[in-house]
Amino acid sequence: xxxxxxxxxxRIDRARELARRIVAPVQEFIEAHTTVTVERATLRLAGADGxxxxxxxxxNLVVDQLRDRLEEGALKxxxxxxxxxxxxxxxxxxxxxxxxxxxxxxxADPIALEGKAAExxxxxxxxxxxxxxxxxxxxxxxxxxNHAPLLYVIVATGxxxxxxxxxxxxxxxxxxxxxxxxxxxxSLLDYVPYGATTEGFGGTYATQENFRIMRAALDxxxxxxxxxxxxxxxxSGLCMPEIAAMGALxxxxxxxxxxxxxxxxxxxxxxxxxxxxKFSRMINAWAGVIINTGEDNYxxxxxxxxxAYTVLASQFLNERFAFAAGLEPWQMGLGxxxxxxxxIRNGFLLELSQALMAREIFPEAPLKYMPPTKFMTGDIFRGxxxxxxxxxxxxxxxxxxxxxxxxxxxxxxxxxxxxxxxLENAKYVMNNMADLGDEVEFRKDGVIVKRAQAxxxxxxxxxxxxxxxxxxxxxxxxxxxxxxxxxxMGKGLEGLRKKAxxxxxxxxxxxxxxxxx
Amino acid sequence: xxxxxxPYGDTLDDGAVQLSFTLPVPFGPRGREAAxxxxxxxxxxHAEIVHAAPLSEGFSFYVAYGRTETSIDVDTIHVEExxxxxxxxxxxxxxxxxxxxxxxxxxVGACTxxxxxxxxxxxxxxxxxxxxxxxxxxYQEVEAHNLGAQVPNEKLIDYAVKVNADAILVSQIVTxxxxxxxxxxxxxxxxxxxxxxxxxVVCAGGTRISxxxxxELGYDAGFGQGTYAEHVxxxxxxxxxxxxxxxxx
Numbered sequence: 001x002x003x004x005x006x007x008x009x010x011r012i013d014r015a016r017e018l019a020r021r022i023v024a025p026v027q028e029f030i031e032a033h034t035t036v037t038v039e040r041a042t043l044r045l046a047g048a049d050g051x052x053x054x055x056x057x058x059x060n061l062v063v064d065q066l067r068d069r070l071e072e073g074a075l076k077x078x079x080x081x082x083x084x085x086x087x088x089x090x091x092x093x094x095x096x097x098x099x100x101x102x103x104x105x106x107x108a109d110p111i112a113l114e115g116k117a118a119e120x121x122x123x124x125x126x127x128x129x130x131x132x133x134x135x136x137x138x139x140x141x142x143x144x145x146n147h148a149p150l151l152y153v154i155v156a157t158g159x160x161x162x163x164x165x166x167x168x169x170x171x172x173x174x175x176x177x178x179x180x181x182x183x184x185x186x187s188l189l190d191y192v193p194y195g196a197t198t199e200g201f202g203g204t205y206a207t208q209e210n211f212r213i214m215r216a217a218l219d220x221x222x223x224x225x226x227x228x229x230x231x232x233x234x235x236s237g238l239c240m241p242e243i244a245a246m247g248a249l250x251x252x253x254x255x256x257x258x259x260x261x262x263x264x265x266x267x268x269x270x271x272x273x274x275x276x277x278k279f280s281r282m283i284n285a286w287a288g289v290i291i292n293t294g295e296d297n298y299x300x301x302x303x304x305x306x307x308a309y310t311v312l313a314s315q316f317l318n319e320r321f322a323f324a325a326g327l328e329p330w331q332m333g334l335g336x337x338x339x340x341x342x343x344i345r346n347g348f349l350l351e352l353s354q355a356l357m358a359r360e361i362f363p364e365a366p367l368k369y370m371p372p373t374k375f376m377t378g379d380i381f382r383g384x385x386x387x388x389x390x391x392x393x394x395x396x397x398x399x400x401x402x403x404x405x406x407x408x409x410x411x412x413x414x415x416x417x418x419x420x421x422x423l424e425n426a427k428y429v430m431n432n433m434a435d436l437g438d439e440v441e442f443r444k445d446g447v448i449v450k451r452a453q454a455x456x457x458x459x460x461x462x463x464x465x466x467x468x469x470x471x472x473x474x475x476x477x478x479x480x481x482x483x484x485x486x487x488x489m490g491k492g493l494e495g496l497r498k499k500a501x502x503x504x505x506x507x508x509x510x511x512x513x514x515x516x517x
Numbered sequence: 518x519x520x521x522x523x524p525y526g527d528t529l530d531d532g533a534v535q536l537s538f539t540l541p542v543p544f545g546p547r548g549r550e551a552a553x554x555x556x557x558x559x560x561x562x563h564a565e566i567v568h569a570a571p572l573s574e575g576f577s578f579y580v581a582y583g584r585t586e587t588s589i590d591v592d593t594i595h596v597e598e599x600x601x602x603x604x605x606x607x608x609x610x611x612x613x614x615x616x617x618x619x620x621x622x623x624x625v626g627a628c629t630x631x632x633x634x635x636x637x638x639x640x641x642x643x644x645x646x647x648x649x650x651x652x653x654x655x656y657q658e659v660e661a662h663n664l665g666a667q668v669p670n671e672k673l674i675d676y677a678v679k680v681n682a683d684a685i686l687v688s689q690i691v692t693x694x695x696x697x698x699x700x701x702x703x704x705x706x707x708x709x710x711x712x713x714x715x716x717x718v719v720c721a722g723g724t725r726i727s728x729x730x731x732x733e734l735g736y737d738a739g740f741g742q743g744t745y746a747e748h749v750x751x752x753x754x755x756x757x758x759x760x761x762x763x764x765x766x
Contacts, residue, residue: 169576172573173572188631201631265666301635343649373636374636378724410724411724416573420572
């Protein structure tokens with residue numbers, strides 16, 4: 001796309017350089033640590049699954065048995081148990097659920113452990129590669145059938161079987177992406193529930209079985225409609241890497257995954273989140289998943305005009321963390337949102353400027369554009385107009401992933417008809433003005449160009465300040481979203497471990513090699 | 518006095534109403550007629566389906582108009598809002614607090630339970646406020662503590678005790694299967710169990726909250742859509758005047 005905002009390239013380079021410098025020391029910390037959920041994700045990739053009679057998942061049972069030996073890597077004890085019991089993966093899952101203590105078994109010869117682990121890694125790799133190539137094959141077969149930007153809707157009934165009906169309907173109406181919203185409590189659970197679920201609040205539990213059910217239902221629509229439908233869930237909260245692992249196994253296509261969202265907006269400990277996001281992103285990268293980052297949250301908490309620079313700064317940091325985890329630019333659905341106060345004179349110009357700025361600075365990223373929510377009032381008629389303007393900006397600026405605004409935002413989770421009306425709105429606006437963006441140039445001294453340049457400058461200044469302070473102290477001081485998060489506070493800190501010298505994780509090693517890290 | 522009214526389209530008493538809804542039936546003439554008859558069954562005359570569209574294999578969407586004979590006598594209606602006609606502006610509220618309380622009004626707010634949506638409590642409490650109505654943090658005579666999202670009820674009470682709060686504000690935005698009711702009820706029960714209910718003015722807010730509902734649940738007041746910090750501040754001032762005899766009202 002032609003550059004129309006005349007953004008100085010050296011300032012964009014400076015911002016990237018600063019992001020690299022800001023993230024580097026955090027990466028060092030990450031490399032030296034693991035967490036309970038990183039270990040459980042590793043076990044899941046190896047095949048650990050199921051739950052005991054109380055519903056405690058098998059990966060949790062194993063990790064809880066190990067306590068201070070966790071720092072050696074949980075997989076060793078799992079692989080050892082396979083060798084010692086002579087069970088297959090399914091048999092071992094059953095026995096652990098029945099009370100087998102893998103921590104009590106004498107350790108086998110390291111070479112035997114290596115050999116068995118290599119088998120598990122290659123079995124998992126076959127499955128994940130198979131998922132990846134199936135997706136690629138379908139996308140190639142149905143090339144050109146998806147909308148650009150991809151039209152993204154959410155389902156949130158709480159019951160996976162009801163979600164399936166809603167998701168199918170949306171996909172048949174033209175949705176390209178279906179996200180199953182999680183129940184509000186799940187991000188703070190330090191385990192992933194097991195099995196199909198039919199109760200949730202404001203959403204449905206992310207479980208591997210629910211992933212499988214929804215994937216199968218959408219695949220039917222894919223074949224019927226001759227159009228690929230992307231399935232999305234949330235690799236966020238206290239179980240980022242485990243959800244990523246489940247998504248890799250069940251062919252999810254997108255994952256919400258932000259490097260700092262959990263810290264700022266869920267009060268999850270920063271050490272924990274930094275370590276978790278890295279491993280979860282490595283799994284996403286390996287599985288060919290597109291991540292969606294959560295910059296929209298900065299704007300629902302703070303003013304979208306004044307704090308626009310925090311969005312761009314976070315995009316630079318998310319990009320850097322993503323590169324460090326092996327993600328490629330086409331996998332980086334960097335987030336932003338249409339959240340300015342609709343009563344602002346020329347607010348539309350500022351929104352257009354912000355969206356185009358993101359497009360020009362991250363030309364290869366499939367930007368994730370979020371709809372108005374904060375200033376949706378319950379006036380559904382005005383809501384339709386707000387969403388139409390949002391659709392207009394998205395199309396004109398070539399966004400990648402377009403989360404459809406609902407006219408009933410601020411009233412209830414979407415009805416089936418709300419999604420239909422949103423899809424009709426987007427299809428109308430986006431088709432009717434398809435190539436307008438290519439027809440228009442902006443005045444060099446006009447509002448749109450000047451605004452983008454000013455936001456970029458503010459962003460560089462902000463990143464300079466973060467660089468001088470250090471990322472972790474900056475978070476402690478409340479430089480992001482005015483939220484202060486001390487490094488030794490927040491949820492999940494007790495699940496952090498310094499890796500022992502002999503830390504053993506063949507899946508991590510395999511991913512590092514595959515991703516060239 | 519009686520003032521009998523009906524919905525107004527373009528002529529007084531025409532009773533014109535617009536409706537939209539989904540039926541779990543396939544799109545087609547049968548679905549359309551089912552929708553029309555349904556609107557008639559609701560009591561509308563001249564029911565008209567002006568738009569119909571297929572949503573999915575077994576679902577169809579309708580936009581309908583109808584005219585109703587049903588009327589309402591507005592003079593018989595009694596509304597219990599938390600605040601009356603008189604609202605204090607930010608500056609007026611601060612003056613009244615200075616005059617009556619002689620110290621800052623201490624308010625603790627949170628979005629409780631598992632609800633992660635702070636947009637409601639932020640609209641009332643944050644400096645910036647919402648829709649050009651400043652939040653309580655901006656009020657010079659209010660000491661506002663916004664604890665954010667997913668705060669357990671116990672923790673909220675502990676905090677209110679710690680800062681010696683006058684009032685507790687609870688926001689519940691996202692709800693499903695009435696979890697907000699259970700959560701709101703739990704706060705009151707905990708306060709009562711600890712003998713603290715009378716110590717605080719306790720208010721609930723959120724899109725699904727009405728004053729009536731909140732009062733039924735044991736709150737001093739409830740605030741729904743369209744509430745700004747002025748409404749909450751005005752109520753708190755008035756209620757504190759009643760609650761604490763030491764405070765001049």
